[in-house]
Amino acid sequence: MQRIGVFVCWCGSNIAGPVDVERVAEAMKSVPGVVHSTTYQYMCSEVGQSRIMEAIKEHQLTGVVVCSCSPRMHENTFRKTAQRAGLNPYMVEIANIREQCSWIHKDKEVGTQKAIVLAKAAVAKVMLNTPLQAGTSPVIKRALVIGGGIAGIQTALDIADAGYEVDIVEKSPTIGGRMAQLDKTFPTLDCSACILTPKMVDAAQNEKIDIISYAQVEKVSGFVGNFTVTIRKKARFVDELKCTGCGACMEKCPSKKGKNEFNMGLNNRTAIYIPFAQAIPNVAVIDPEQCLKLKTGKCGLCERVCSAGAINYKQEDEVFERQYGAIVAATGFKPIDLDAFDEYGYSQSKDVVTSLEFERIMNAAGPTGGQLVRPSDGKHPHEIVFIQCVGSRDTSGCGKPYCSKICCMYTAKHAMLVRDKYPDVNVHVFYIDVRTPGKNFDEFYRRAVEQYGVDYIKGMVGKVFPEGDKLIVQGSDLINGKQLALQADMVVLAAAIEPDPSARKLATMLTASMDTNDFFTEAHPKLRPVESPTAGVFLSGVCQGPKDIPETVAQAGAAASKVIGLLAKDHLVTNPCVAQSNELLCNGCSQCERVCPYGAISYVEKEIRGPGVREVRRVAQVNPAVCQGCGACTVTCPSGAMDLQGFSNLQIMAEVDAICK
Amino acid sequence: MQVRQDWKPKIVAFCCNWCSYAGADLAGSSRRSYPADVKIIRVPCSCRVNPLFILRAFQRGADGVIICGCHPGDCHYTSGNYYARRRMTLLFKMLEYLGIEKGRTRVEWVSAAEGAKFSSVMNDFVQTVTALGENVKLEDLRCKEPLN
Incomplete structure (x- = not known):
């Protein structure tokens, strides 16, 4: 039999104002399974936590319900508290009576009643919790920065400084971004190029940094510590290793009607061009829409004048895969x-x-x-x-x-x-x-x-x-x-x-959330401003919200320090709330394998022994290191063999029952 | 049939952890009110919502059930909300056939940044369900509290 303790937090007056916390605690005492119920001003404080720990020991609690703020805020705090008192951390459930109750309901009676229902639902759930053990997964010690503006450059430099390898993927032929286009910068009136280009050169010369320009991310799979990214490097039609950036080709190119993107279309450029004098890499690129040789087959002047023999009209896009532990979005603006x-x-x-x-x-x-x-x-x-x-x-x-x-x-x-x-x-x-x-x-x-x-x-x-x-x-x-x-x-x-239009597509690939204006959402607006809610994805610069250069550089450094913190770990603790297949019920139909977005499910021939069963048959097996715990398979399974730990069918139905009572 | 004077609908809201639950948190922290009749159950993803849970809710006397997930294309698990959308389309059709009015079931996409949307969706849903009155179809009377 479970022995549940309920701890109702006042959160100062945040909860205790609109909710009668004492009545909530009192009401919980009569719920079957609850052996201890109490309140405290601040459960998350050191004193509050030690009260929970004492109660766990004193009442030999097997489960804990904390009625407090959102689990997104303090679930981890209270899991650690339980762990310190010798209880499995996954025997804790949170009833969110602040964001979902006291902050939105002014009427004390209404708020108190709702808080009681939410607490009862949490008790009903925790009664069915089982102790879970978290696993570990290795961390690939390499970071990817998407976007080569000042945000991306600064993030990459800071990560490289800490000794980790980092790749910058930039969609245009050169890094530098918007800042390279600026004349002077406020409030000091420094020349923008004079302060940016040394950083660009630093990035190019840093042996830990690999700049992949004129490229884009095509696919992202995996998870924190272990992403696999497909990168498409577009054909420049110029060999990057051979081109010296002398510019002879630009002088001779007869196709001069291209819109100069770097000058915002105010003047024209040739079909083969270097975006600006300090471009990095300082390598020419051919615009295939404009090049006469590529369009009509007649011309080839640049090939003739190139003393380095760098022009290659037959160059094709290069598509390759790389592994990363962390990804930083620094896609900027327009x-x-x-x-x-x-x-x-x-x-x-x-x-x-x-x-x-x-x-x-x-x-x-x-x-x-x-x-x-x-x-x-x-x-x-x-x-x-x-x-x-x-x-x-x-x-x-x-x-x-x-x-x-x-x-x-x-x-x-x-x-x-x-x-x-x-x-x-x-x-x-x-x-x-x-x-x-x-x-x-x-x-x-x-x-x-x-x-x-x-x-x-x-x-x-x-x-x-x-x-x-x-x-x-x-x-x-x-x-x-x-x-x-x-x-x-x-x-x-x-x-x-x-936000740059490329950000939307990238967010979908990263499964990182965006707000209605297509700015990336941060994990917490105040406390986790450079992390995306998606673990392992970090945010740098204007892609998260409008900001000027000093703020961008500060945020870029902050994102880098978060990446460094992640890459410094050899292993990450994985979420144990993953799917599990009941082999007695599984008939090996493959439905779950088809819906799994991570390929976490495989099948094995296995001897199944149970009441009245003894046969060798094909059953599903979940790889807990790969499963992310979405639960898609649990609903698809026609025989009810697949269940999600921590959010099991019985647990959710117990919550439904408690709410509908 | 005896109708309670102070009848309030019972509404179960399934919210995915990454978008809609965070949206509900934002609604809370920005003090955007919605009726207390809505009780939220946190699920990792909208695709975790088994049609059985919804049937169970109606059986136990819920008057409305709403499922909230990330916007199409924004699912934390890449494709979970698409599964949810398909499953619920079928389920709601069946429920309608069984006599559960269309207005009692809903799927909404609410992102983590849409606290205001969360609250307006809930206000609107409660209003719709309240107008439909108490749900009697599918309800298992044995699960019901006796009337005073």
Whole structure:
């Protein structure tokens, strides 16, 4: 007979406010099997835990129910408590009477009644718990970082620093990401390339880091400590080992009409190209959509001029598998498409640009050589209007409901840089709010206003349209209560940022969850901000939420330290809540094998002995190291032979019964 | 038949550990209320929900049963929610044939980030079930508490 102890937590006033905890504890005393029931202010505290331990010993408890917060919070805490008192850790069940009860029900009677039902359901379940033993699985001491922007680079560098091997898979031909496109960085105005490229070189030269550029992840299988990843390295049509990056091919290439992605399409590039001067690897790549030789078979100029003999038109995609212990998502962001915001005239005038395009215009290595000129006619502008929150904080459904976080600061930076370099240019900024929380951020913004005389106008812009060679910006000035119609030579839109589109597909492969905006969800919003709820998957940079460079670098380091913590272990403790087949009932029908997503089920010919049975037959066997405990097989099994430990049929039905009583 | 004046529906919600249970936690921590009639049972995945559990719930006097899992494509176990979707489609059809109204059974996808959705789904489900009234089909009267 089980001897159950019930421990009702007050959680200060979190539970004890809306739920009469004493009544809950009292009600549990009359439940069959319960031999001890008590309350305490904070069960998770050292004192609370030692009370549980004492009770386990004193009342010879065989099972424990803690009525407290979500098991996602403290299930492990209380399992360890039980273990310390000599009880099997899996003889603990949690009744979630905080998130599911006290925090959502204001009426004390209603809350108390529900808490009693939840506690009874937990008791009903724990009565059927069986002691489980956790197994172990080995850890492959190599990490994969997906994305080669500043987030991915920093994560890889930190992991490599600790002595572990790490691969960076980058989808474009070079690492560097968005940061490589930036001109200056706030709030210090350092040159972005000057601080990024040394890190890129460090990554390339680090013998622990393998950069797999122009590649993508195609398939992920396995689990924490033991992932198998299929990587497709796209054909560059250039031999990476032979190419010296001299650029002779780019000079001779006759196909010059390719959109230059690095310059946000503001100018063109050749079909064979190196994305930018400091690209890593500094190796040319041929755009197969544009290359005359690959499309028509006629040309081959680059092959003739390449003194290294690196051009290979017959190169094919390379697909290979690698094993990793941990995976870091660092897939970054892109500015949103502005199709839904045509009131700002982005499609109507070349002189309406996004901030990232403006960044390229201001960059000395950009399409204009760093000269501030209008994209339409190359003339020097005199009036520039910046519009903030284009698609950010937009609940209309066209844009994004969140704040993109970086726009206030980069707009202040752009405004300041323009005024610094061209004091003759007037700069106006339309804003809803200026948000500058961050070290030296508000000081930076105030400098833009006070020292550089940038005209900040609180209000939204209704319409931008071309008139002659000017742009008319119609907006409101909320502080002065006026409608404005400004004549501008250029308009710069602070477009919202969104997760890179590749992130969605990756999340599905990793079985990592995402929020409604396609940002990766963290395991806990405050306490586990760089881990995905999927064990072994970590998050770095904007793929988790909008952030600036310092925050990205900090998070990248945090993700790396979590990866290092994982890789430092030789073995991981595995979840013992796995499927188990009752060989007496199993008839070897193979249904379970077909639904198992992990291939954890195999069949053996075995002598089955039981009451009235003695025969050799085919029965299912679960490999507990591979089974992840989803339970798909348990429902499929027509003979009820397959059951899930820790969530058995009887346990769940006991909960159902207790709730429906 | 005697109808209780203060009748409240009994609703069993099966929530997968990775998405919907976390969504319910978020609903709780962001204080998004839903009726106390909903009682949650945690399962590792929506595919762990055996149709038997649902039959059992109705037999024991549940008035509605809802299964919540990760959004299609987001299942922690890759494909569990697809299994759940197929199984429940069939089961609900059969239940309807047996006289259990469509509104008493539901499958919903709630992610870990959708606390607000969890609460609105539960509010809506309780409202639907309340409008349908007490479930009498399939109920095993021997399991029922005697009326006072």
